[in-house]
Amino acid sequence: MTASTLHVPQAGPGVGEPVLEIENLSVDYGYTDDATHVLRDVSLTLHRGEVLGLAGESGCGKSTLAYAATRLLPPPGLITSGSVQFTGRDGVRTDVLRQSDAELRASRWQDMAIVFQGAMNSLNPVYRIGRQIADGILAHQPRTSRRDALDQAAALLEMVGINADRLRDYPHQLSGGMRQRVMIAMALALDPQVLIMDEPTTALDVVMQRQIVEEIAELRERLGFSVIFITHDVSLLIEIADRIAIMYAGDIVEDARAQDVYRRPRHPYSSALLHSFPPLRGERRELTGIPGAPPDMQKMPPGCPFAPRCPHATDVCRQVHPGLTPTALAGRDDVEAARRVACHLHDPALVGASGLPDELAR
Incomplete structure (x- = not known):
């Protein structure tokens, strides 16, 4: 053989x-x-x-x-x-x-x-x-x-x-x-x-x-x-x-093509992970850690599990658990149509009212 x-x-x-x-x-x-x-x-x-x-x-x-x-x-x-x-x-x-x-x-x-x-x-x-x-x-x-x-x-x-x-x-x-x-x-x-x-x-x-x-x-x-x-x-x-799924505290928080996650992370946790290691090429950038610690799985917060560590968290993030759904840009962008994110910041109503943080919208 x-x-x-x-x-x-x-x-x-x-x-x-x-x-x-x-x-x-x-x-x-x-x-x-x-x-x-x-x-x-x-x-x-x-x-x-x-x-x-x-x-x-x-x-x-x-x-x-x-x-x-x-x-x-x-x-x-x-x-x-x-x-x-x-x-x-x-x-x-x-x-x-x-x-x-x-x-x-x-x-x-x-x-x-x-x-x-x-x-x-x-x-x-x-x-x-x-x-x-x-x-x-x-x-x-x-x-x-x-x-x-x-x-x-x-x-x-x-x-x-x-x-x-x-x-x-x-x-x-x-x-x-x-x-x-x-x-x-x-x-x-x-x-x-x-x-x-x-x-x-x-x-x-x-x-x-x-x-x-x-x-x-x-x-x-x-x-x-x-x-x-x-x-x-x-x-x-x-x-x-070919594709990357990001997990946090027992949930999938982002699921998208690998290059899209790397170049345009949509979930704040994905973005924080990518800023935790140095780029292999391109301009130098400051490395930043993720403040706080993962939640106790026996005492999960009522809303988004990442909310206590998220710099963009709102009241709805702390109260309602987000589902893994297409982003607010899915209808206007073919790349976004293949992405799923569990984050209230990408809710169409919230995006229309205040816009996304710069690092999550580029």
């Missing part, structure tokens, strides 16, 4: 159509009346062949969203409402949250695969790399011989830039970047349509981060899978993501 045989395109929905649709997903931690609501009616769509970046501060719910959507959420996490619709290559839609255990086991790694946060701890330290990849293949393809499974593992390693001779190495014999590549190879072993990457560059130096990001982009071009790339570093998403 060679790397070129790892992916065989099949007839089905075209590029750009939804492959994963998360609708009104809510998650609690705890089973009593004082459970913490960590996700509140989150909706997100991943299109076929797309790289969707999911960004936000630590603790905002990014990983919880990924684990809930794949039903890997550990106790005391509890999905309280919503649906996760997966569309296969044959066009059939399946609600992942309503699959039986047998159906779920069969679909994992074949329909959706995940690269867990922290490759250092994701690999079994007492088994060789080749065996760990081959065991995953054999679990789903029991008629495959172990020799063929190891040949596939060798091809997968070559595909992610690791010499096949490393099949007999143990995890401790590999660098952090190589271990992360092994995890990517393992996730791609069964040709999934959706690859979820939970902070895959954590604990790697900036050179290795760049290599991993370029590797993911090249593999996506070659194999055609869709990616949800989770990170707290927005700057990392600018080059790889």
